[in-house]
Amino acid sequence: MRQLLVRWITVLPLLWSTMAGADGDGDKHLGVASCAGSTCHGSTRPFADSRIRQDEYFIWQRKDAHARAYDNLRSERSQAIARKLGIADAATAPRCLVCHVDNVPAAQRGERFQLSDGIGCEACHGGSEHWIGPHAAGYKTLDERTAAGLKPLWDPIARARLCGDCHIGSDSHPMSHAIMAAGHPPLLFELDTFGVLEPPHWHVDAAYIQRKGPQDPARNWAAGQAEGARTVLENLGGPRFGNGMFPELAFFDCNACHHSLVKADRARPQRSGGLQAGAVPLADAQLVMLIRWLEVSDAGAARKWHDQWVALQGAGQRGPAEVRSQAKAMLATLDGSIEPLLRNHTLDEAQLRKLLRSIVGDARGAHVGDFSDAEQTAMAVSVLTTALSERGAQQVSAGLRAAVDELYAQVMNRDDFQPERYSKSIERVAAALGLPGAG
Template sequence: MRTQLIAWTLGWMVAGTAAASPVATINEHTHMGVATCASSTCHGSTQQFKESNVWQNEFARWQEYDPHANKALQALQSAEGQAISRKLGLGDATKAKVCLDCHADNPPSDKRGERFQPSDGVGCEACHGGSELWLTSHADKGVAHADNLARGLYPTEDPIKRAELCLSCHMGTADRMITHRIMGAGHPRLSFELDTFTWLPEVTHYEIDEDYVRRKGEFNGVRDWGIGQGIAAANLLETLVDPRHGWDGIFPELVLFDCLACHKRMDSGKWAPRPGTGLGPGIVRLNDANLVMFRHVLAAVDKGAAARIGEKTRALHRATTQSRDATASAARGLVSDIRTLLPKVAANDFGPEDLGPILDSLLADAERGEFRDFAGAEQAAMAASSVVVAFETMNALEAGKADMLRARIDALYTKVEDENRFDMGSFVAALRDLRRAAG
């Protein structure tokens, strides 16, 4: 008994603070297949059910509008997808595990029920988890959300868990890795922001209403933006120190670095330092966009912590010019700080008074030349949008003001439409306009 306890404790300590990966959790139980969710009295209704807690037309919406259903797997069949996998020597992309892991629901063969169809694409259970133990019980009267979770329903409502899940496909994690070689073969660059992506209309089959809050707790879009940034930053650093993924031969895995630090025209005239990195110009730098954003999240939570994360980010950049060991140790320190701060962000009640400080913090960076790198500017645009929309949803903005701010956000987005034509000066001007309009 005693030795068992020690072994268990040791196992837990080795696993460290990182709980089971989202991929392991999703694939823990058998996937019964989308067909088992799709009956018209379950989630396959054509109309929203008025008297039900959930819409019950989730399947119809997913099938018709959601790119997870109608584009993810098709991308592998497309000429573009086939060309990528051919160049990588993977043969047919629709049979390649590395592609299917992100473009479909791809549980191991012993976790596939009779009605599971690989051709369903990113189906319900790719996000909600294998339904083997909860399928028949989850809609029974008197079954609480907690009971479903205990039977293996994935906690998609928990922003930390949701971020980990979405990022496993939208950024790449140790379990589902996207590499510079895959990008070189023609794969689009990935970018993600938790709050923006959760609410893009093509994927929504849920809404926050009274019964939602009763069942699953309060919703706060600014908080979700903040948590998404923290988890993405931690994911970058954890991948960097992972011996399987951080390195490719003598080089670090380039997908973790700023693409445009290398990919620019020789006559682009962009030879200039970026202050937040503490590095001179001409140095390949980590893609720290999420780390930079997490600092802005903290501007509204804990200013001291924001400054510390900023200093440690600079130290990490410096370490990448020194040695592999120095980099790993700086990355580990930073991950541990982020993981410690995340619960504080999760518990923070972001309110209307935080709009100004967050926009100020973004603008101060912009004025200092921090968004010289496109990836940072792109995240800053999504941040500004997410924050404004969140405060609008809280009814914290007057009607006229909300419209005005939305127009400024649209203008800001046009500045990050094309990474090859990105101009920092006009991006900063657009952000300044937005800040002024926010009052």
């Protein structure tokens, strides 16, 4: 199943160009070369007697598209996008550099720092001015790591929040309808899937778990959905939603407008909060996925979040002020009850199975033609099936794995997406899970 994930790299060549922006703590970024020594992270193969791989730099340089993020700005495609936006050179434009490089101010750049390194170590781990010394000596606790300035990427919520700035877009890393109209691919994010694609430069073995705690794909998925929802709501609650006569169209569901005008049955009131046919819903994939997780974790919280989601979609038909108000109310719910629940609740096997069945069941029906929903569903089903397998569940049969692989294959390319084939694949997954009416 996971082998299919590597194909995303060929589908999303520019999407992988982001994971951080200006470092907020003021620490200097000393550059990738500061981490690349052969006795640190620059080995060409893992060390057999080390708690860490020590070939992290090699993996990043040779296999991780983040290392090529700056180079992508020099490509003909990027330069064509820049020209359409009235930008002279994508490789020097601040609005491009903010996501394609570790874009810290000049005063925070050490002697070995290079913009051409793209998204390097410190873009994600934080400026190393103060942590590189004690990092080499070794830490006794996680608190020591964070106190020195290392970002707590072992925490899936912190990791998702960092990634979402660019992979979903934010006020500091803005993605707009104009940028996409110029040719930039639409943004997409799912924490666990993207972690596999990076590819990982760490082993979650006994030593890792002892240092940083267990890593659960299901929790990673839920954290990614929650922090994705946060970024969406912060966008809707911020100043960029209003834009003259039209709001910022990037905040709405692309598929509501970008679809065939001759095919029938485009209406999807169940999936868009009860909006009437022809209404354009706000982009809400993470908000809806979070409802599914809450339904198996806290029924009361699920009802509240569902009602707020419906109210948000309704506000989207009335005006920016109401959208901002409702988005801020949902952010308060996210902070007040959902995030604490996420930190303290691990799904057991029965809950995982129920969540998987719920997501697949929700994907059946009139809204199967929505590509964004299809992507998020395929990634969720893949991650949660893996999580179920890691719990030793007997229900993860060869037939279910094959059905999930087939479902994933349906969403590898937006331009080749065929709702009818996707619907058949969903039904095969439903049958493998034993859902009523499937087969």
